[in-house]
Amino acid sequence: MNLADSVNSASFRDPSGFIFRRNDRLYRQINTSYREDYQSLIDSGLYEKLVGTNSLIPHEEVGIVPADDSVAYKIIEPAVIPFISYPYEWTFTQLKDAALLTLEVQLTALHHNISLKDASAYNVQFLRGKPIFIDTLSFERRKTDEPWVAYRQFCQHFLCPLALMCYTDIRLNQIMKIFVDGVPIDFASRMLPFRTQFHWSLLAHIHLHAKAQQRYADSGDRPKVRRKAKISALGLRGIVVNLKNTINKLHWTPKGTEWANYYDQTNYSSLATDHKSEVVSKYLDDLRPDTVWDLGANVGNYSRLACSKGVEVISFDSDPAATEINYLKVKSDEERNLLPLIVDLCNPSGGIGWSAKERISLLDRAPVDTVLALALVHHLAISNNVPLSMIAEFFARICRSLIVEFVPKEDSQVQKLLLTRDDIFDLYHQGGFESAFKEHFEIQESCLLRNSARLLYKMTKSN
Amino acid sequence: MITRENARRLSLSPIWILLFVSYDCYAYLDPGTGSIIIQSTIAAVAGAAIVIKTYWYRISGFISKLLNCHNDNLETEVEKTITDEPSRFS
Numbered sequence: 260m261n262l263a264d265s266v267n268s269a270s271f272r273d274p275s276g277f278i279f280r281r282n283d284r285l286y287r288q289i290n291t292s293y294r295e296d297y298q299s300l301i302d303s304g305l306y307e308k309l310v311g312t313n314s315l316i317p318h319e320e321v322g323i324v325p326a327d328d329s330v331a332y333k334i335i336e337p338a339v340i341p342f343i344s345y346p347y348e349w350t351f352t353q354l355k356d357a358a359l360l361t362l363e364v365q366l367t368a369l370h371h372n373i374s375l376k377d378a379s380a381y382n383v384q385f386l387r388g389k390p391i392f393i394d395t396l397s398f399e400r401r402k403t404d405e406p407w408v409a410y411r412q413f414c415q416h417f418l419c420p421l422a423l424m425c426y427t428d429i430r431l432n433q434i435m436k437i438f439v440d441g442v443p444i445d446f447a448s449r450m451l452p453f454r455t456q457f458h459w460s461l462l463a464h465i466h467l468h469a470k471a472q473q474r475y476a477d478s479g480d481r482p483k484v485r486r487k488a489k490i491s492a493l494g495l496r497g498i499v500v501n502l503k504n505t506i507n508k509l510h511w512t513p514k515g516t517e518w519a520n521y522y523d524q525t526n527y528s529s530l531a532t533d534h535k536s537e538v539v540s541k542y543l544d545d546l547r548p549d550t551v552w553d554l555g556a557n558v559g560n561y562s563r564l565a566c567s568k569g570v571e572v573i574s575f576d577s578d579p580a581a582t583e584i585n586y587l588k589v590k591s592d593e594e595r596n597l598l599p600l601i602v603d604l605c606n607p608s609g610g611i612g613w614s615a616k617e618r619i620s621l622l623d624r625a626p627v628d629t630v631l632a633l634a635l636v637h638h639l640a641i642s643n644n645v646p647l648s649m650i651a652e653f654f655a656r657i658c659r660s661l662i663v664e665f666v667p668k669e670d671s672q673v674q675k676l677l678l679t680r681d682d683i684f685d686l687y688h689q690g691g692f693e694s695a696f697k698e699h700f701e702i703q704e705s706c707l708l709r710n711s712a713r714l715l716y717k718m719t720k721s722n
Numbered sequence: 723m724i725t726r727e728n729a730r731r732l733s734l735s736p737i738w739i740l741l742f743v744s745y746d747c748y749a750y751l752d753p754g755t756g757s758i759i760i761q762s763t764i765a766a767v768a769g770a771a772i773v774i775k776t777y778w779y780r781i782s783g784f785i786s787k788l789l790n791c792h793n794d795n796l797e798t799e800v801e802k803t804i805t806d807e808p809s810r811f812s
Binding site: 500 | 759
Protein backbone atom coordinates (compact mmCIF):
# COMPACT_ATOMS: atom_id res chain seq x y z
CA MET A 260 0.00 0.00 0.00
CA ASN A 261 1.31 3.42 -0.97
CA LEU A 262 1.70 5.31 2.30
CA ALA A 263 1.09 8.68 0.65
CA ASP A 264 -2.49 7.64 -0.22
CA SER A 265 -5.26 7.93 2.30
CA VAL A 266 -7.83 5.17 2.06
CA ASN A 267 -11.40 6.32 2.68
CA SER A 268 -12.51 5.34 6.19
CA ALA A 269 -15.83 3.91 4.89
CA SER A 270 -14.27 1.82 2.12
CA PHE A 271 -13.14 -1.44 3.68
CA ARG A 272 -15.96 -4.01 3.71
CA ASP A 273 -16.15 -4.93 0.04
CA PRO A 274 -13.05 -6.82 -1.19
CA SER A 275 -13.78 -5.66 -4.77
CA GLY A 276 -11.86 -2.43 -4.28
CA PHE A 277 -11.59 0.75 -2.25
CA ILE A 278 -11.66 4.54 -2.44
CA PHE A 279 -8.48 6.49 -1.82
CA ARG A 280 -7.34 10.09 -1.99
CA ARG A 281 -4.11 11.17 -3.61
CA ASN A 282 -2.98 14.76 -4.10
CA ASP A 283 -6.47 15.99 -3.21
CA ARG A 284 -8.12 13.85 -5.88
CA LEU A 285 -10.44 10.95 -5.26
CA TYR A 286 -9.84 7.57 -6.92
CA ARG A 287 -11.29 4.09 -6.66
CA GLN A 288 -9.09 1.04 -7.02
CA ILE A 289 -10.76 -1.99 -8.62
CA ASN A 290 -9.17 -5.23 -7.47
CA THR A 291 -8.49 -8.20 -9.75
CA SER A 292 -11.16 -10.20 -7.90
CA TYR A 293 -13.78 -7.82 -9.35
CA ARG A 294 -12.37 -7.79 -12.92
CA GLU A 295 -15.12 -9.92 -14.52
CA ASP A 296 -17.97 -8.12 -12.82
CA TYR A 297 -16.56 -4.69 -13.68
CA GLN A 298 -16.15 -5.67 -17.33
CA SER A 299 -19.73 -6.99 -17.37
CA LEU A 300 -20.98 -3.66 -16.04
CA ILE A 301 -19.13 -1.82 -18.81
CA ASP A 302 -19.48 -4.29 -21.71
CA SER A 303 -23.19 -4.99 -21.15
CA GLY A 304 -24.00 -1.31 -21.69
CA LEU A 305 -25.47 -1.05 -18.17
CA TYR A 306 -22.90 1.52 -17.04
CA GLU A 307 -23.67 3.74 -20.02
CA LYS A 308 -27.40 3.40 -19.50
CA LEU A 309 -27.27 4.24 -15.79
CA VAL A 310 -24.88 7.15 -16.28
CA GLY A 311 -27.07 8.40 -19.13
CA THR A 312 -30.03 8.69 -16.76
CA ASN A 313 -27.90 10.31 -14.02
CA SER A 314 -28.51 7.26 -11.84
CA LEU A 315 -24.89 6.18 -11.43
CA ILE A 316 -21.85 8.31 -10.74
CA PRO A 317 -19.75 8.61 -13.91
CA HIS A 318 -16.05 7.82 -13.81
CA GLU A 319 -12.95 7.78 -15.96
CA GLU A 320 -10.39 5.03 -16.06
CA VAL A 321 -6.99 6.54 -15.27
CA GLY A 322 -3.50 5.23 -15.73
CA ILE A 323 -1.99 6.20 -12.39
CA VAL A 324 0.03 3.92 -10.12
CA PRO A 325 -2.40 1.85 -8.00
CA ALA A 326 -2.66 2.39 -4.26
CA ASP A 327 -2.18 -1.35 -3.71
CA ASP A 328 -0.42 -2.78 -6.73
CA SER A 329 -0.54 -6.38 -5.50
CA VAL A 330 -4.32 -6.71 -6.08
CA ALA A 331 -5.07 -3.89 -8.52
CA TYR A 332 -6.94 -4.37 -11.77
CA LYS A 333 -7.82 -0.77 -12.65
CA ILE A 334 -8.01 2.68 -11.13
CA ILE A 335 -11.01 4.86 -11.86
CA GLU A 336 -11.64 8.49 -10.99
CA PRO A 337 -15.32 9.04 -10.15
CA ALA A 338 -17.04 12.43 -10.40
CA VAL A 339 -16.82 14.23 -7.07
CA ILE A 340 -19.79 14.62 -4.72
CA PRO A 341 -19.23 18.07 -3.17
CA PHE A 342 -20.93 17.26 0.15
CA ILE A 343 -21.43 13.80 1.63
CA SER A 344 -24.69 13.38 3.56
CA TYR A 345 -26.14 10.41 5.43
CA PRO A 346 -29.59 8.78 5.69
CA TYR A 347 -30.12 10.02 9.26
CA GLU A 348 -29.80 13.55 7.87
CA TRP A 349 -32.33 13.00 5.08
CA THR A 350 -36.01 13.81 5.09
CA PHE A 351 -38.71 11.21 4.48
CA THR A 352 -38.88 11.95 0.75
CA GLN A 353 -35.09 12.05 0.39
CA LEU A 354 -34.85 8.54 1.85
CA LYS A 355 -37.81 7.43 -0.27
CA ASP A 356 -36.18 8.83 -3.43
CA ALA A 357 -32.91 7.10 -2.55
CA ALA A 358 -34.82 3.82 -2.07
CA LEU A 359 -36.64 4.16 -5.38
CA LEU A 360 -33.38 4.97 -7.15
CA THR A 361 -31.77 1.83 -5.70
CA LEU A 362 -34.72 -0.29 -6.91
CA GLU A 363 -34.69 1.32 -10.35
CA VAL A 364 -30.95 0.65 -10.63
CA GLN A 365 -31.60 -2.97 -9.63
CA LEU A 366 -34.44 -3.37 -12.16
CA THR A 367 -32.28 -1.95 -14.94
CA ALA A 368 -29.36 -4.15 -13.87
CA LEU A 369 -31.60 -7.25 -13.96
CA HIS A 370 -32.38 -6.52 -17.61
CA HIS A 371 -28.65 -7.05 -18.20
CA ASN A 372 -28.56 -10.16 -16.00
CA ILE A 373 -26.63 -8.17 -13.40
CA SER A 374 -27.71 -7.67 -9.80
CA LEU A 375 -26.79 -5.35 -6.93
CA LYS A 376 -24.71 -7.20 -4.37
CA ASP A 377 -25.40 -4.56 -1.74
CA ALA A 378 -28.23 -2.09 -1.24
CA SER A 379 -26.92 0.22 1.42
CA ALA A 380 -28.47 3.67 1.81
CA TYR A 381 -24.88 4.93 2.08
CA ASN A 382 -24.41 3.99 -1.60
CA VAL A 383 -26.66 6.90 -2.49
CA GLN A 384 -25.72 10.57 -2.34
CA PHE A 385 -27.38 13.78 -3.49
CA LEU A 386 -25.92 15.58 -6.46
CA ARG A 387 -27.50 18.62 -8.15
CA GLY A 388 -30.73 18.13 -6.21
CA LYS A 389 -31.20 14.45 -7.06
CA PRO A 390 -30.12 11.13 -5.59
CA ILE A 391 -27.35 9.28 -7.41
CA PHE A 392 -25.88 5.81 -6.90
CA ILE A 393 -22.20 6.15 -6.08
CA ASP A 394 -20.87 2.62 -5.66
CA THR A 395 -19.56 1.45 -9.03
CA LEU A 396 -18.46 -1.84 -7.47
CA SER A 397 -21.95 -2.90 -6.29
CA PHE A 398 -22.78 -4.74 -9.51
CA GLU A 399 -22.24 -8.45 -10.05
CA ARG A 400 -23.28 -10.93 -12.72
CA ARG A 401 -26.38 -12.76 -11.56
CA LYS A 402 -26.07 -16.50 -11.27
CA THR A 403 -29.06 -18.53 -12.39
CA ASP A 404 -31.82 -18.70 -9.78
CA GLU A 405 -29.71 -16.89 -7.19
CA PRO A 406 -31.68 -14.92 -4.55
CA TRP A 407 -31.02 -11.19 -4.21
CA VAL A 408 -28.21 -11.15 -1.66
CA ALA A 409 -28.89 -7.52 -0.80
CA TYR A 410 -32.60 -7.99 -0.09
CA ARG A 411 -32.20 -7.98 3.68
CA GLN A 412 -29.93 -4.95 3.53
CA PHE A 413 -32.46 -3.10 1.38
CA CYS A 414 -35.19 -3.78 3.94
CA GLN A 415 -32.95 -2.65 6.80
CA HIS A 416 -31.66 0.50 5.12
CA PHE A 417 -34.79 1.69 3.35
CA LEU A 418 -38.08 -0.13 3.92
CA CYS A 419 -37.90 -0.39 7.72
CA PRO A 420 -36.93 3.25 8.41
CA LEU A 421 -39.44 4.55 5.85
CA ALA A 422 -42.25 2.43 7.31
CA LEU A 423 -41.32 3.56 10.83
CA MET A 424 -41.27 7.21 9.78
CA CYS A 425 -44.59 6.81 8.00
CA TYR A 426 -46.52 4.70 10.52
CA THR A 427 -44.84 5.31 13.89
CA ASP A 428 -43.06 8.67 14.13
CA ILE A 429 -41.32 10.85 11.57
CA ARG A 430 -38.42 11.46 13.98
CA LEU A 431 -37.42 7.82 13.70
CA ASN A 432 -35.15 8.74 10.77
CA GLN A 433 -32.67 9.34 13.57
CA ILE A 434 -32.64 5.64 14.38
CA MET A 435 -30.19 5.10 11.51
CA LYS A 436 -27.61 6.77 13.76
CA ILE A 437 -27.91 3.89 16.22
CA PHE A 438 -28.06 1.02 13.73
CA VAL A 439 -25.20 1.61 11.34
CA ASP A 440 -26.21 -1.27 9.03
CA GLY A 441 -29.85 -0.26 8.93
CA VAL A 442 -32.80 -0.89 11.23
CA PRO A 443 -32.99 -4.55 12.33
CA ILE A 444 -36.12 -6.10 10.87
CA ASP A 445 -37.33 -7.59 14.16
CA PHE A 446 -36.94 -4.17 15.78
CA ALA A 447 -39.00 -2.50 13.04
CA SER A 448 -41.61 -5.25 13.35
CA ARG A 449 -42.00 -4.52 17.07
CA MET A 450 -42.10 -0.75 16.64
CA LEU A 451 -44.68 -0.68 13.86
CA PRO A 452 -48.36 -0.39 14.83
CA PHE A 453 -50.53 -3.52 14.72
CA ARG A 454 -52.49 -2.27 11.70
CA THR A 455 -49.41 -2.73 9.51
CA GLN A 456 -49.95 -6.50 9.90
CA PHE A 457 -52.91 -6.01 7.54
CA HIS A 458 -50.76 -4.28 4.92
CA TRP A 459 -49.79 -7.23 2.71
CA SER A 460 -46.35 -5.94 1.65
CA LEU A 461 -45.33 -4.74 5.12
CA LEU A 462 -46.61 -8.02 6.56
CA ALA A 463 -44.40 -9.96 4.15
CA HIS A 464 -41.26 -7.81 3.96
CA ILE A 465 -41.13 -6.84 7.64
CA HIS A 466 -43.33 -8.89 10.00
CA LEU A 467 -42.99 -12.33 8.37
CA HIS A 468 -39.40 -11.52 7.41
CA ALA A 469 -38.64 -10.95 11.12
CA LYS A 470 -40.29 -14.26 12.01
CA ALA A 471 -38.32 -16.11 9.31
CA GLN A 472 -35.10 -14.62 10.62
CA GLN A 473 -35.97 -15.79 14.11
CA ARG A 474 -36.90 -19.25 12.84
CA TYR A 475 -33.56 -19.79 11.10
CA ALA A 476 -31.34 -17.81 13.49
CA ASP A 477 -29.70 -20.83 15.08
CA SER A 478 -31.09 -23.58 12.93
CA GLY A 479 -28.61 -26.32 12.05
CA ASP A 480 -30.16 -26.90 8.63
CA ARG A 481 -29.27 -23.44 7.36
CA PRO A 482 -26.81 -24.53 4.63
CA LYS A 483 -29.30 -27.10 3.34
CA VAL A 484 -32.19 -24.65 3.35
CA ARG A 485 -30.12 -22.04 1.55
CA ARG A 486 -29.02 -24.48 -1.11
CA LYS A 487 -32.65 -25.24 -1.90
CA ALA A 488 -33.77 -21.61 -2.09
CA LYS A 489 -33.95 -20.57 -5.70
CA ILE A 490 -35.49 -17.50 -7.26
CA SER A 491 -36.28 -17.21 -10.93
CA ALA A 492 -35.53 -14.06 -12.88
CA LEU A 493 -39.27 -13.35 -13.05
CA GLY A 494 -39.65 -13.90 -9.31
CA LEU A 495 -36.78 -11.55 -8.56
CA ARG A 496 -38.23 -8.88 -10.82
CA GLY A 497 -41.54 -9.44 -9.05
CA ILE A 498 -40.02 -8.83 -5.65
CA VAL A 499 -38.24 -5.66 -6.78
CA VAL A 500 -41.39 -4.33 -8.47
CA ASN A 501 -43.36 -5.14 -5.32
CA LEU A 502 -40.83 -3.28 -3.14
CA LYS A 503 -41.04 -0.34 -5.53
CA ASN A 504 -44.85 -0.26 -5.36
CA THR A 505 -44.75 -0.61 -1.56
CA ILE A 506 -42.35 2.29 -1.14
CA ASN A 507 -44.20 4.43 -3.66
CA LYS A 508 -47.32 4.05 -1.54
CA LEU A 509 -45.64 5.22 1.69
CA HIS A 510 -46.55 8.87 2.23
CA TRP A 511 -45.99 11.43 4.91
CA THR A 512 -47.41 14.95 4.88
CA PRO A 513 -45.11 17.53 6.45
CA LYS A 514 -47.26 19.27 9.03
CA GLY A 515 -47.89 19.53 12.71
CA THR A 516 -44.33 20.14 13.85
CA GLU A 517 -43.14 23.23 15.67
CA TRP A 518 -41.50 24.87 12.68
CA ALA A 519 -43.46 23.76 9.64
CA ASN A 520 -45.54 26.96 9.58
CA TYR A 521 -42.84 29.25 10.96
CA TYR A 522 -43.07 31.93 8.30
CA ASP A 523 -46.80 32.31 8.94
CA GLN A 524 -46.15 33.01 12.61
CA THR A 525 -43.16 35.34 12.69
CA ASN A 526 -43.32 38.78 14.20
CA TYR A 527 -41.56 40.47 11.27
CA SER A 528 -43.17 43.25 9.37
CA SER A 529 -42.79 42.90 5.64
CA LEU A 530 -40.56 46.00 5.81
CA ALA A 531 -38.15 44.21 8.17
CA THR A 532 -38.25 41.03 6.07
CA ASP A 533 -37.50 42.93 2.88
CA HIS A 534 -34.69 44.83 4.54
CA LYS A 535 -33.26 41.62 5.97
CA SER A 536 -33.20 40.00 2.52
CA GLU A 537 -31.60 43.10 1.08
CA VAL A 538 -28.84 43.18 3.71
CA VAL A 539 -28.17 39.42 3.54
CA SER A 540 -27.95 39.72 -0.23
CA LYS A 541 -25.46 42.60 0.04
CA TYR A 542 -23.32 40.74 2.60
CA LEU A 543 -23.26 37.67 0.34
CA ASP A 544 -22.17 39.86 -2.57
CA ASP A 545 -19.38 41.28 -0.41
CA LEU A 546 -18.15 37.89 0.85
CA ARG A 547 -18.58 36.09 -2.52
CA PRO A 548 -18.61 32.54 -1.07
CA ASP A 549 -18.60 29.39 -3.22
CA THR A 550 -20.30 27.38 -0.50
CA VAL A 551 -22.82 28.35 2.19
CA TRP A 552 -24.30 26.46 5.13
CA ASP A 553 -27.62 27.96 6.15
CA LEU A 554 -28.06 26.93 9.79
CA GLY A 555 -31.61 26.87 11.12
CA ALA A 556 -32.74 27.28 7.51
CA ASN A 557 -36.38 26.33 8.11
CA VAL A 558 -37.92 25.93 4.64
CA GLY A 559 -34.89 27.54 3.00
CA ASN A 560 -35.98 31.06 2.04
CA TYR A 561 -32.55 32.59 2.69
CA SER A 562 -30.80 29.50 1.31
CA ARG A 563 -32.50 30.28 -1.99
CA LEU A 564 -31.31 33.85 -1.81
CA ALA A 565 -27.76 32.48 -1.70
CA CYS A 566 -28.57 29.92 -4.42
CA SER A 567 -29.70 32.73 -6.71
CA LYS A 568 -26.08 33.96 -6.64
CA GLY A 569 -24.80 30.60 -7.93
CA VAL A 570 -23.59 29.47 -4.51
CA GLU A 571 -23.72 25.77 -3.47
CA VAL A 572 -25.93 25.77 -0.37
CA ILE A 573 -26.66 23.20 2.31
CA SER A 574 -29.73 24.03 4.41
CA PHE A 575 -29.70 22.57 7.90
CA ASP A 576 -32.68 22.43 10.20
CA SER A 577 -33.67 20.15 13.05
CA ASP A 578 -37.32 20.10 12.04
CA PRO A 579 -38.25 17.19 9.77
CA ALA A 580 -41.35 18.93 8.41
CA ALA A 581 -39.65 22.21 7.50
CA THR A 582 -36.75 20.33 5.90
CA GLU A 583 -39.18 18.10 4.00
CA ILE A 584 -41.01 21.17 2.65
CA ASN A 585 -37.60 22.55 1.63
CA TYR A 586 -36.68 19.33 -0.23
CA LEU A 587 -40.07 19.09 -1.93
CA LYS A 588 -39.46 22.58 -3.32
CA VAL A 589 -35.99 21.54 -4.51
CA LYS A 590 -37.69 18.69 -6.36
CA SER A 591 -40.59 20.61 -7.81
CA ASP A 592 -38.47 23.55 -8.95
CA GLU A 593 -35.56 21.30 -10.02
CA GLU A 594 -33.11 23.35 -7.99
CA ARG A 595 -29.61 22.07 -8.54
CA ASN A 596 -27.48 23.83 -5.92
CA LEU A 597 -29.46 23.35 -2.72
CA LEU A 598 -29.37 20.35 -0.38
CA PRO A 599 -31.70 20.44 2.64
CA LEU A 600 -30.67 18.22 5.58
CA ILE A 601 -32.05 17.47 9.04
CA VAL A 602 -29.42 18.37 11.62
CA ASP A 603 -29.90 19.40 15.23
CA LEU A 604 -27.13 21.90 15.93
CA CYS A 605 -27.31 21.07 19.63
CA ASN A 606 -26.39 17.51 18.70
CA PRO A 607 -24.84 17.59 15.21
CA SER A 608 -24.09 14.28 13.50
CA GLY A 609 -21.07 12.68 15.10
CA GLY A 610 -18.70 10.12 13.65
CA ILE A 611 -20.25 6.64 13.73
CA GLY A 612 -19.50 3.12 12.54
CA TRP A 613 -16.11 1.43 12.71
CA SER A 614 -13.62 3.46 14.76
CA ALA A 615 -16.28 6.19 14.77
CA LYS A 616 -14.94 7.19 11.35
CA GLU A 617 -17.00 5.16 8.91
CA ARG A 618 -19.60 7.94 8.68
CA ILE A 619 -17.86 11.17 9.41
CA SER A 620 -19.10 13.88 11.73
CA LEU A 621 -20.60 17.11 10.51
CA LEU A 622 -17.61 19.01 11.89
CA ASP A 623 -15.27 16.84 9.83
CA ARG A 624 -17.22 17.89 6.73
CA ALA A 625 -16.46 21.54 7.50
CA PRO A 626 -15.24 24.21 6.92
CA VAL A 627 -17.58 26.00 4.59
CA ASP A 628 -16.93 29.44 3.09
CA THR A 629 -19.85 31.20 4.77
CA VAL A 630 -22.36 30.32 7.46
CA LEU A 631 -25.76 31.98 7.47
CA ALA A 632 -27.15 32.03 11.02
CA LEU A 633 -30.36 34.01 10.81
CA ALA A 634 -32.82 34.11 13.73
CA LEU A 635 -30.86 31.24 15.25
CA VAL A 636 -28.58 32.47 18.03
CA HIS A 637 -31.42 33.26 20.47
CA HIS A 638 -32.68 29.67 20.16
CA LEU A 639 -29.24 28.24 20.89
CA ALA A 640 -28.50 30.73 23.69
CA ILE A 641 -31.89 30.89 25.40
CA SER A 642 -33.80 27.71 24.54
CA ASN A 643 -30.71 25.54 24.88
CA ASN A 644 -28.62 27.50 27.42
CA VAL A 645 -25.50 27.55 25.22
CA PRO A 646 -23.26 30.48 26.22
CA LEU A 647 -22.61 33.02 23.44
CA SER A 648 -18.86 32.35 23.69
CA MET A 649 -19.43 28.68 22.86
CA ILE A 650 -21.74 29.54 19.95
CA ALA A 651 -19.03 31.85 18.53
CA GLU A 652 -16.41 29.15 18.98
CA PHE A 653 -18.60 26.59 17.18
CA PHE A 654 -19.16 28.89 14.22
CA ALA A 655 -15.42 29.60 14.06
CA ARG A 656 -14.79 25.85 13.70
CA ILE A 657 -17.07 25.43 10.72
CA CYS A 658 -16.71 28.56 8.57
CA ARG A 659 -14.42 31.26 7.21
CA SER A 660 -17.03 34.01 7.26
CA LEU A 661 -20.35 34.51 8.94
CA ILE A 662 -23.61 36.37 8.41
CA VAL A 663 -25.36 36.29 11.76
CA GLU A 664 -28.47 37.88 13.22
CA PHE A 665 -28.69 38.99 16.82
CA VAL A 666 -32.20 39.14 18.26
CA PRO A 667 -32.20 41.19 21.48
CA LYS A 668 -34.26 40.47 24.57
CA GLU A 669 -36.82 43.15 23.79
CA ASP A 670 -37.84 41.29 20.63
CA SER A 671 -41.20 39.54 21.06
CA GLN A 672 -39.79 36.19 19.89
CA VAL A 673 -37.18 36.24 22.67
CA GLN A 674 -39.83 37.40 25.13
CA LYS A 675 -41.84 34.36 24.14
CA LEU A 676 -38.86 32.11 24.91
CA LEU A 677 -38.44 33.78 28.32
CA LEU A 678 -42.13 33.68 29.17
CA THR A 679 -42.04 30.39 31.03
CA ARG A 680 -38.58 30.49 32.58
CA ASP A 681 -36.17 32.61 34.63
CA ASP A 682 -34.07 35.09 32.71
CA ILE A 683 -30.63 33.78 33.64
CA PHE A 684 -29.00 35.29 30.58
CA ASP A 685 -27.19 38.36 31.92
CA LEU A 686 -24.66 38.35 29.09
CA TYR A 687 -27.32 38.12 26.39
CA HIS A 688 -27.19 41.65 25.02
CA GLN A 689 -25.61 43.39 22.06
CA GLY A 690 -22.34 44.14 23.89
CA GLY A 691 -22.07 40.57 25.21
CA PHE A 692 -22.79 39.17 21.76
CA GLU A 693 -20.19 41.34 20.05
CA SER A 694 -17.46 40.68 22.61
CA ALA A 695 -18.07 36.89 22.43
CA PHE A 696 -17.83 36.87 18.64
CA LYS A 697 -14.83 39.22 18.53
CA GLU A 698 -12.82 36.44 20.20
CA HIS A 699 -12.94 34.54 16.89
CA PHE A 700 -14.20 36.93 14.21
CA GLU A 701 -13.64 40.42 12.92
CA ILE A 702 -16.91 42.29 12.61
CA GLN A 703 -16.81 43.81 9.13
CA GLU A 704 -20.20 45.45 9.13
CA SER A 705 -23.46 45.51 11.04
CA CYS A 706 -26.93 46.82 10.34
CA LEU A 707 -30.06 47.45 12.41
CA LEU A 708 -33.02 45.99 10.56
CA ARG A 709 -35.76 48.50 9.80
CA ASN A 710 -38.84 48.36 11.94
CA SER A 711 -37.23 45.95 14.42
CA ALA A 712 -34.57 45.74 17.13
CA ARG A 713 -32.67 42.98 15.35
CA LEU A 714 -29.11 43.36 14.13
CA LEU A 715 -27.37 41.69 11.20
CA TYR A 716 -23.59 41.23 11.20
CA LYS A 717 -21.06 40.38 8.54
CA MET A 718 -17.97 38.81 10.07
CA THR A 719 -14.80 37.15 8.84
CA LYS A 720 -12.73 34.73 10.86
CA SER A 721 -9.71 36.24 12.63
CA ASN A 722 -6.35 34.84 11.60
CA MET B 723 1.52 -48.71 -3.43
CA ILE B 724 -0.67 -47.20 -0.74
CA THR B 725 1.29 -47.02 2.43
CA ARG B 726 -0.15 -46.01 5.77
CA GLU B 727 1.65 -42.66 5.47
CA ASN B 728 0.23 -42.05 1.99
CA ALA B 729 -3.27 -42.87 3.23
CA ARG B 730 -2.86 -40.45 6.10
CA ARG B 731 -1.67 -37.72 3.74
CA LEU B 732 -4.59 -38.38 1.40
CA SER B 733 -7.09 -38.28 4.24
CA LEU B 734 -5.88 -34.78 5.19
CA SER B 735 -5.71 -33.56 1.62
CA PRO B 736 -7.90 -30.57 0.65
CA ILE B 737 -9.18 -32.65 -2.27
CA TRP B 738 -11.86 -34.11 0.04
CA ILE B 739 -13.22 -30.63 0.53
CA LEU B 740 -13.90 -30.48 -3.20
CA LEU B 741 -15.91 -33.69 -2.99
CA PHE B 742 -18.06 -32.88 0.02
CA VAL B 743 -18.62 -29.13 -0.03
CA SER B 744 -21.38 -27.84 -2.24
CA TYR B 745 -20.73 -24.79 -4.38
CA ASP B 746 -23.00 -22.32 -2.70
CA CYS B 747 -22.16 -18.85 -3.87
CA TYR B 748 -21.58 -16.78 -0.79
CA ALA B 749 -21.65 -13.02 -1.14
CA TYR B 750 -19.42 -10.69 0.84
CA LEU B 751 -22.57 -9.79 2.79
CA ASP B 752 -24.43 -12.62 4.49
CA PRO B 753 -27.86 -12.48 2.89
CA GLY B 754 -29.36 -14.19 5.97
CA THR B 755 -31.07 -17.58 5.81
CA GLY B 756 -34.44 -16.30 7.05
CA SER B 757 -34.23 -13.44 4.56
CA ILE B 758 -33.58 -15.86 1.69
CA ILE B 759 -36.54 -18.02 2.70
CA ILE B 760 -39.00 -15.14 2.97
CA GLN B 761 -37.57 -13.67 -0.23
CA SER B 762 -38.15 -16.84 -2.20
CA THR B 763 -41.72 -17.06 -0.84
CA ILE B 764 -42.51 -13.44 -1.73
CA ALA B 765 -40.80 -13.84 -5.10
CA ALA B 766 -43.04 -16.81 -5.91
CA VAL B 767 -46.15 -14.76 -5.13
CA ALA B 768 -44.90 -11.54 -6.74
CA GLY B 769 -43.66 -13.40 -9.83
CA ALA B 770 -47.03 -15.14 -10.13
CA ALA B 771 -48.71 -11.75 -9.79
CA ILE B 772 -46.75 -10.44 -12.76
CA VAL B 773 -47.73 -13.48 -14.82
CA ILE B 774 -51.40 -13.22 -13.83
CA LYS B 775 -51.41 -9.51 -14.52
CA THR B 776 -49.88 -10.10 -17.93
CA TYR B 777 -52.38 -12.81 -18.83
CA TRP B 778 -55.24 -10.86 -17.29
CA TYR B 779 -54.68 -8.13 -19.84
CA ARG B 780 -54.51 -10.74 -22.58
CA ILE B 781 -57.73 -12.41 -21.42
CA SER B 782 -59.52 -9.10 -21.06
CA GLY B 783 -58.11 -8.13 -24.46
CA PHE B 784 -59.49 -11.33 -25.94
CA ILE B 785 -62.91 -10.72 -24.42
CA SER B 786 -62.83 -7.14 -25.62
CA LYS B 787 -62.08 -8.36 -29.12
CA LEU B 788 -64.98 -10.79 -28.92
CA LEU B 789 -67.26 -7.98 -27.89
CA ASN B 790 -65.87 -5.78 -30.66
CA CYS B 791 -64.60 -3.28 -28.15
CA HIS B 792 -61.01 -3.45 -29.21
CA ASN B 793 -58.91 -0.93 -27.45
CA ASP B 794 -56.13 0.44 -29.64
CA ASN B 795 -53.93 1.02 -26.64
CA LEU B 796 -54.24 -2.51 -25.33
CA GLU B 797 -51.05 -3.79 -26.90
CA THR B 798 -49.12 -0.94 -25.36
CA GLU B 799 -50.57 -1.70 -21.94
CA VAL B 800 -49.74 -5.40 -22.22
CA GLU B 801 -46.22 -4.58 -23.33
CA LYS B 802 -45.82 -2.16 -20.45
CA THR B 803 -46.91 -4.75 -17.91
CA ILE B 804 -44.64 -7.42 -19.28
CA THR B 805 -41.51 -5.35 -19.35
CA ASP B 806 -42.28 -3.10 -16.34
CA GLU B 807 -39.29 -1.05 -17.34
CA PRO B 808 -38.74 1.62 -14.65
CA SER B 809 -40.18 4.92 -15.75
CA ARG B 810 -36.95 6.82 -15.23
CA PHE B 811 -35.19 4.72 -17.83
CA SER B 812 -37.90 4.42 -20.43
